[in-house]
């Protein structure tokens with residue numbers, strides 16, 4: 150794609166715009182930043198070489214190999230029955246969408262072979278297959294996300310690096326950022342080897358496929374985020390859950406602000422979320438205050454003709470109407486006029 154883009158775009162500005170667009174598409178599809186960068190660098194080198202060849206007078210354009218032939222990639226999965234068939238179909242579907250130039254061939258591996266049971270590991274070959282050039286998964290102990298990565302070196306070396314990043318809180322490490330920002334810890338005792346692949350390019354493709362398929366995708370159960378959170382894919386393909394406005398929590402669990410201690414409002418106030426997602430506290434009818442503190446507000450009344458006195462809970466602080474008294478329950482019966490507030494509300498009886 151990069152080679153095509155660099156060859157077709159005629160001006161540098163146009164190239165720049167298209168490269169930016171391509172990067173965004175790749176990012177949206179969960180490709181890690183370093184892979185995108187490396188891909189672009191390699192594309193630039195290949196393009197330069199093609200242009201050089203085109204300029205040599207002895208060669209014609211027809212000699213440049215057509216990039217249309219599909220490359221075949223093998224993917225081996227452990228076979229666990231019907232679920233494995235479904236998994237294979239989904240992986241193929243993702244690959245057709247993301248990598249149209251690659252033909253993905255999926256083969257199943259028996260979960261336990263006689264060789265695996267009875268024969269010792271072949272020195273070198275089998276040993277290296279199990280310890281290096283791997284796509285791996287590290288689960289988080291405290292939430293249901295996992296980090297998926299790849300390494301060409303020894304798996305243990307890479308794990309030590311991840312642990313060091315967490316200790317140093319390295320900003321560019323997705324593992325460190327997840328662990329430290331949420332106070333979660335990754336389970337390095339349960340690191341899973343997802344796939345072996347000797348070639349770097351194929352390994353990163355497998356890494357992306359695994360990430361897309363199961364873990365770093367928001368399309369499956371909102372990525373493990375709360376229903377009131379927004380799921381996004383952060384650095385290193387790690388799912389990032391952010392509570393929606395009006396909700397608080399770690400993203401895996403989000404609670405409405407008003408459901409926690411009435412959002413800081415008084416017990417006699419109603420909590421709601423206003424514009425700009427600010428908590429709004431409104432005193433309930435019969436109470437006055439700023440919402441954080443609300444006090445019962447009485448209207449005192451005196452019916453001179455029948456010498457009746459009393460107090461009712463007001464429905465509002467500023468207006469007084471006959472209906473306030475008639476419709477309200479008398480909360481306090483007064484016996485002397487001295488108890489009346491000054492000036493009392495004269496009830497026209």
Ligand SMILES: [Zn+2]
Pocket residue numbers: 289290291292293294327331333334
């Ligand atoms: Zn976590």
